[in-house]
Amino acid sequence: MSALKIPKSPKVLLGLIIVGFFLILTVIGPWIAPYNPSATTFAPNMTPSWAHWFGTTSLGQDIFSQLLVGARATMVVALLAGLVATALAMTIGIAAGYLGGPADEGLTMLSNVFLAIPGLPLLIVIDSYLPVADRSNEYVIGLVISLTGWAWGARVLRAQTLSLRNRDFVEASRIIGESRLRIMVTEVAPNLLPVLASSLLFTILYAIGAYVTLAYVGLTSTAVWNWGTMMFWAQSNNAPLAGQWYWYVPPGICIALVGTGLALLNFGIDEFINPRLRASGLTSRLRRRAGIPRRPRLGYTPVLRSARPSAVAKRLSTSSTK
Amino acid sequence: MTTDALDLQEPTLGEVQTDGRLVGSETADLVFEIRNFSVDYGWGVGAVRAVNAVNLDVHRAQILGIAGESGSGKSTLVYAATRLLRSPGVISGGGVTLNLGKDDQGIMESVDLLKASEKELRKIRWSQVSIVLQSALNALNPVLRISKGFEEILKTHRPDMSKGERRARAIELLSMVGLDEDRLQRFPHELSGGQRQRIMIAMALALDPQLVIMDEPTTALDVVTQREIINELSDLRARFGFAMIFITHDLSLLVELADEIAVMYAGSIVERAPAGALYSAPRHPYTLGLLNSSPPLHGERRELEGIPGSPPDLADMVTGCSFHARCPYKMEKCVTDVPALVPTDDTGRVVACWLHSGDVGVVVPEPLSRLVAITPAKKFHTVSSTVKKVEEAS
Numbered sequence: 001m002s003a004l005k006i007p008k009s010p011k012v013l014l015g016l017i018i019v020g021f022f023l024i025l026t027v028i029g030p031w032i033a034p035y036n037p038s039a040t041t042f043a044p045n046m047t048p049s050w051a052h053w054f055g056t057t058s059l060g061q062d063i064f065s066q067l068l069v070g071a072r073a074t075m076v077v078a079l080l081a082g083l084v085a086t087a088l089a090m091t092i093g094i095a096a097g098y099l100g101g102p103a104d105e106g107l108t109m110l111s112n113v114f115l116a117i118p119g120l121p122l123l124i125v126i127d128s129y130l131p132v133a134d135r136s137n138e139y140v141i142g143l144v145i146s147l148t149g150w151a152w153g154a155r156v157l158r159a160q161t162l163s164l165r166n167r168d169f170v171e172a173s174r175i176i177g178e179s180r181l182r183i184m185v186t187e188v189a190p191n192l193l194p195v196l197a198s199s200l201l202f203t204i205l206y207a208i209g210a211y212v213t214l215a216y217v218g219l220t221s222t223a224v225w226n227w228g229t230m231m232f233w234a235q236s237n238n239a240p241l242a243g244q245w246y247w248y249v250p251p252g253i254c255i256a257l258v259g260t261g262l263a264l265l266n267f268g269i270d271e272f273i274n275p276r277l278r279a280s281g282l283t284s285r286l287r288r289r290a291g292i293p294r295r296p297r298l299g300y301t302p303v304l305r306s307a308r309p310s311a312v313a314k315r316l317s318t319s320s321t322k
Numbered sequence: 323m324t325t326d327a328l329d330l331q332e333p334t335l336g337e338v339q340t341d342g343r344l345v346g347s348e349t350a351d352l353v354f355e356i357r358n359f360s361v362d363y364g365w366g367v368g369a370v371r372a373v374n375a376v377n378l379d380v381h382r383a384q385i386l387g388i389a390g391e392s393g394s395g396k397s398t399l400v401y402a403a404t405r406l407l408r409s410p411g412v413i414s415g416g417g418v419t420l421n422l423g424k425d426d427q428g429i430m431e432s433v434d435l436l437k438a439s440e441k442e443l444r445k446i447r448w449s450q451v452s453i454v455l456q457s458a459l460n461a462l463n464p465v466l467r468i469s470k471g472f473e474e475i476l477k478t479h480r481p482d483m484s485k486g487e488r489r490a491r492a493i494e495l496l497s498m499v500g501l502d503e504d505r506l507q508r509f510p511h512e513l514s515g516g517q518r519q520r521i522m523i524a525m526a527l528a529l530d531p532q533l534v535i536m537d538e539p540t541t542a543l544d545v546v547t548q549r550e551i552i553n554e555l556s557d558l559r560a561r562f563g564f565a566m567i568f569i570t571h572d573l574s575l576l577v578e579l580a581d582e583i584a585v586m587y588a589g590s591i592v593e594r595a596p597a598g599a600l601y602s603a604p605r606h607p608y609t610l611g612l613l614n615s616s617p618p619l620h621g622e623r624r625e626l627e628g629i630p631g632s633p634p635d636l637a638d639m640v641t642g643c644s645f646h647a648r649c650p651y652k653m654e655k656c657v658t659d660v661p662a663l664v665p666t667d668d669t670g671r672v673v674a675c676w677l678h679s680g681d682v683g684v685v686v687p688e689p690l691s692r693l694v695a696i697t698p699a700k701k702f703h704t705v706s707s708t709v710k711k712v713e714e715a716s
Binding site (some may be wrong): 290292296297298299300301302303304306 | 362365366401402405406407408409410411412413414415436440443447
């Protein structure tokens with residue numbers, strides 16, 4: 001696919017760099033951590049130094065190591081929950097939109113119920129029913145989070161499917177006898193890619209928030225290091241009151257950065273997926289200099305600034321008196 | 323910077339006098355002028371030039387036909403010139419002027435379409451320039467009766483008309499395109515394709531525009547209906563004196579209808595000539611190929627030949643003449659040098675072909691050297707005189 005070239009927009013590039021950085025950290029974080037994050041072998045409450053970049057906890061654990069190790073659990077849960085929730089949203093949304101009738105009624109009702117239930121309390125309730133052993137398992141937590149995060153995406157995808165299902169190319173494949181599954185998978189789904197991709201990004205964002213919140217409240221196993229448990233320990237040891245900002249600020253900044261990266265990446269999705277926009281890749285600054293508005297309007301074809309208006313524009317007629 | 327740009331847009335047709343006026347009997351009737359006009363799809367490195375330095379004039383009561391294969395840039399040219407081209411189309415050079423006619427002092431009022439604001443464009447659209455598209459079914463709102471369409475145009479643009487006058491005008495417009503007044507109360511789905519297309523034409527004429535653009539309006543219709551509509555258009559033009567640009571790939575249809583025909587290939591005009599001269603004695607090999615690929619509406623039967631090959635990739639333009647790869651009369655020069663549009667005979671024809679550039683030693687092959695059978699520009703003069711009569715009468 002020749003579409004996979006480096007995006008020209010600086011916003012998207014920045015998003016790509018940030019998200020890529022944290023993805024790499026997910027893989028190599030635990031390997032490059034200088035110390036065991038749980039080892040209580042250092043002096044407690046040390047301020048940042050070259051040996052301990054972010055200081056130590058009140059138990060004498062290295063905070064920088066906790067941050068690096070915690071990246072994996074946080075990102076794994078976020079990615080897993082994001083993918084599963086988007087897959088759920090896609091299945092339920094497309095099926096509801098395409099099948100219609102009672103299937104639509106049932107599926108729409110289901111997603112409305114999940115939309116109406118506040119996500120976090122539900123999550124806390126489900127989580128508290130989990131066996132304690134499962135609370136330390138990122139995959140179980142990820143699946144539980146995905147259960148509360150699919151409804152919004154399903155609604156959006158259903159609406160898009162409704163508008164697609166009566167297009168000529170879909171009707172044509174219905175007439176030639178394609179199965180409903182095939183139409184949904186090969187005709188409808190590819191057209192939903194932009195919506196799907198941006199829904200995936202925002203579900204991942206939601207999942208990070210949900211996981212960190214659960215950990216911060218203390219509902220996940222404290223044996224697993226993630227950015228939420230770091231803040232949980234910081235909070236329960238009165239780090240904010242003691243002015244130990246280096247304990248709780250770094251995980252907070254990491255969460256915020258991942259969120260920013262995902263949001264920036266979302267700007268580029270349309271550019272990547274929409275072939276009409278891809279053909280016209282220019283940074284907004286160059287585009288403005290060329291005289292092309294950011295959003296082209298129908299009925300007002302832009303004139304490049306390099307093209308000067310006609311020299312024969314204002315001209316008198318030959319016979320002024322006739 | 324400005325002077326450079328001005329040099330570029332030196333008009334190539336007509337003579338400009340020092341005071342900036344154009345001389346010549348026809349220029350007074352000039353309605354629409356396109357100068358050195360270029361259009362790109364996309365911008366920056368990925369830009370593709372779809373229309374390349376095109377010059378065109380449309381005079382009052384003249385029907386200008388634009389012919390060419392799919393993808394030759396004929397629709398792009400006209401849509402861009404009226405600022406209707408969709409993104410990622412951008413205008414990359416040249417000028418487009420619409421002359422609205424003379425005011426009380428006899429001074430020509432004109433609009434530079436490339437400079438005009440959205441508001442100015444909105445004002446001249448439909449009232450001065452109207453357009454008829456190929457698919458009339460999609461252009462009419464399926465839940466509104468035909469009368470409602472006319473009602474709304476007239477209400478907006480002719481606010482001082484009374485309800486009765488609006489209705490009378492709608493009936494008059496329908497009868498102009500050969501439809502009975504009871505069609506007014508119909509919904510679009512109750513009408514046939516031909517009737518809907520006639521409604522579109524009637525609507526396009528509702529505000530007495532200076533210029534009517536027809537983008538393949540008859541392509542979806544059968545030959546008989548096509549013929550009727552063409553005849554009606556011809557009559558209407560003679561009666562009301564509007565200028566018309568007619569886009570089609572059907573060259574033999576244009577020969578029946580148009581006064582002058584411009585043949586486009588790969589974004590450029592390769593030949594422009596009075597319809598009769600173009601038909602009876604084509605000069606560009608591409609024109610000849612087009613003429614041989616569609617049957618004439620009447621006249622003797624002949625073998626249909628077509629043109630082998632396909633148009634060049636605009637993103638990867640060939641050197642020299644854009645047609646050389648498909649041209650049966652290709653010479654060495656054609657591969658390296660781009661031919662310019664030059665006059666060839668006294669019919670007012672211009673052609674971009676090295677065969678007709680007057681080079682010594684070039685023998686023009688038989689099909690391209692026929693004598694012009696029909697007296698040049700005969701049709702055009704008749705029309706002009708008709709218009710004059712109409713003017714005198716009114």
